[in-house]
Amino acid sequence: MPADDLSLRSAVNTLYSEHQSWLHGWLRQRLGNACDAADLVQDTFVRVITARNAMEIREPRPYLSRVAKGLLIDLFRRRSLEQSYLEALANVPEAEYPSPEEQAILLQALLDIDRMLEGLGSKVRQAFILSQFDGLTYPQIAERLGISERSVNNYMAKAMEHCCLMQIRMQCS
Amino acid sequence: MSLCSPPLSAAERQAISAAARWYARFRSGSQTEQEQQAWLQWLADDQLHREAWTRMQQVDEQMAAVPGRLAAPTLRGASHSRREVLRGMVLVAAAGSLGALGWRSETAQNLLADYRTQVGERREVRLADGSSLLLNTDTSVNVRFDGQQRVLELLWGEILVNSVVDPLQRPFRVDTRYGQVLASGARFLVRSSAEGDQVAAVDQALQVSPSARGAAQRLDAGRHLQLNALGLGPVALNDVTLGAWRQGSIIAINRPLGELLADLSRYRRGVVRCDPRIAELKISGAFPIDNTDLALAALHSGFALTIKRYTPYWVTVSAA
Numbered sequence: 001m002p003a004d005d006l007s008l009r010s011a012v013n014t015l016y017s018e019h020q021s022w023l024h025g026w027l028r029q030r031l032g033n034a035c036d037a038a039d040l041v042q043d044t045f046v047r048v049i050t051a052r053n054a055m056e057i058r059e060p061r062p063y064l065s066r067v068a069k070g071l072l073i074d075l076f077r078r079r080s081l082e083q084s085y086l087e088a089l090a091n092v093p094e095a096e097y098p099s100p101e102e103q104a105i106l107l108q109a110l111l112d113i114d115r116m117l118e119g120l121g122s123k124v125r126q127a128f129i130l131s132q133f134d135g136l137t138y139p140q141i142a143e144r145l146g147i148s149e150r151s152v153n154n155y156m157a158k159a160m161e162h163c164c165l166m167q168i169r170m171q172c173s
Numbered sequence: 174m175s176l177c178s179p180p181l182s183a184a185e186r187q188a189i190s191a192a193a194r195w196y197a198r199f200r201s202g203s204q205t206e207q208e209q210q211a212w213l214q215w216l217a218d219d220q221l222h223r224e225a226w227t228r229m230q231q232v233d234e235q236m237a238a239v240p241g242r243l244a245a246p247t248l249r250g251a252s253h254s255r256r257e258v259l260r261g262m263v264l265v266a267a268a269g270s271l272g273a274l275g276w277r278s279e280t281a282q283n284l285l286a287d288y289r290t291q292v293g294e295r296r297e298v299r300l301a302d303g304s305s306l307l308l309n310t311d312t313s314v315n316v317r318f319d320g321q322q323r324v325l326e327l328l329w330g331e332i333l334v335n336s337v338v339d340p341l342q343r344p345f346r347v348d349t350r351y352g353q354v355l356a357s358g359a360r361f362l363v364r365s366s367a368e369g370d371q372v373a374a375v376d377q378a379l380q381v382s383p384s385a386r387g388a389a390q391r392l393d394a395g396r397h398l399q400l401n402a403l404g405l406g407p408v409a410l411n412d413v414t415l416g417a418w419r420q421g422s423i424i425a426i427n428r429p430l431g432e433l434l435a436d437l438s439r440y441r442r443g444v445v446r447c448d449p450r451i452a453e454l455k456i457s458g459a460f461p462i463d464n465t466d467l468a469l470a471a472l473h474s475g476f477a478l479t480i481k482r483y484t485p486y487w488v489t490v491s492a493a
Contacts, residue, residue: 030285134245
């Protein structure tokens with residue numbers, strides 16, 4: 001093991017032993033639930049380890065809470081997506097109801113797509129969803145959103161470029 | 174090539190951008206023969222173009238793998254982008270204002286509150302001044318105590334407050350979306366939901382002031398009132414149904430089934446749906462909130478209602 005790795009490892013260990021119970025308390029207060037909090041503590045330190053910058057952290061608690069806050073927001077988005085998924089599911093006829101396994105896969109796929117769409121402007125996002133998932137034509141989308149067909153075309157290109165770049169980023173993280 | 178290569182080169186980015194423009198043309202369904210030829214030429218020109226196009230196809234396949242009728246409403250419903258969420262949090266922090274994110278239990282500000290209970294959880298919290306708080310299900314509260322004041326901010330949910338008189342004589346206040354409750358040494362209930370707020374005085378009078386127009390009003394012990402964007406509602410007498418959650422139940426006296434189920438679903442993850450044809454059916458009884466399956470079973474056996482479960486998260490109540 002290179003010397004760098006050794007000192008990184010000891011920096012992470014110190015960080016963990018000195019701050020993990022504080023972080024757990026911080027998260028539990030916000031989540032109201034010790035299990036979720038323990039999961040997020042774990043995830044936070046995984047982030048710290050993979051970032052490989054434990055040695056440069058000057059103010060551990062603000063740093064850890066910043067990372068944890070990002071994870072809380074992810075959790076929040078996940079729950080928000082699950083909620084709207086359940087609402088969407090309510091309108092599916094019983095006969096076409098996906099099995100629990102299918103649902104788990106579907107939900108994960110939707111989470112990935114939701115992440116890929118993250119950061120798109122609202123009109124671009126709307127146009128993209130109308131085309132990809134509602135199956136509307138460009139003229140129909142143009143009418144629905146009150147924009148020109150040319151704009152729909154540009155929005156679609158923009159959205160696809162964005163999704164593609166996000167997909168590359170997601171494969172990296 | 175590793176999956177995670179170094180940042181894209183300018184040429185790679187350009188290729189992706191061009192591929193996306195081609196994709197958009199194809200998707201319009203109105204591309205011309207000429208464009209088709211130009212696209213083939215573009216593909217033939219450069220290995221980077223072909224790689225970029227392959228990526229486009231991968232993204233397209235990923236989108237096509239989910240059924241549109243589920244994906245479209247789901248993605249539209251969950252349009253809180255990370256940026257929106259963060260911006261909301263910044264706004265809240267800057268203005269100290271509520272409602273910047275809309276009014277739902279799972280907005281980021283609620284999730285990041287000082288104290289929070291999960292759906293189905295109740296929790297008692299002791300505050301620095303000796304006052305205590307009982308948080309009902311799915312509740313978020315911020316606590317701001319300083320040298321001058323004691324303020325609780327009820328973001329969502331329901332609390333029972335046991336406030337103590339302060340040796341420092343700092344006032345004790347609860348801020349809700351639609352108003353403020355002033356109390357000291359009083360025991361009282363506050364609830365904040367999508368429909369508005371409710372304040373109930375238990376053992377002493379409170380002072381309630383609306384955020385909307387209108388003067389503050391004294392609320393005597395044993396009485397409650399609603400407040401919303403329009404101001405304060407009429408005062409009514411408390412009855413046994415109020416605050417029964419402290420003992421772990423919902424007490425219903427001639428309550429419309431639709432309302433009762435809406436109340437029950439506060440304590441249960443997922444959706445409880447009431448067949449609209451029986452929503453007005455009057456129900457009386459006590460229903461446990463710590464085990465909502467039992468409550469549903471009681472509706473089935475006591476009122477001959479059909480409880481249909483599509484998934485544990487989706488329950489429909491209808492006539493037998």
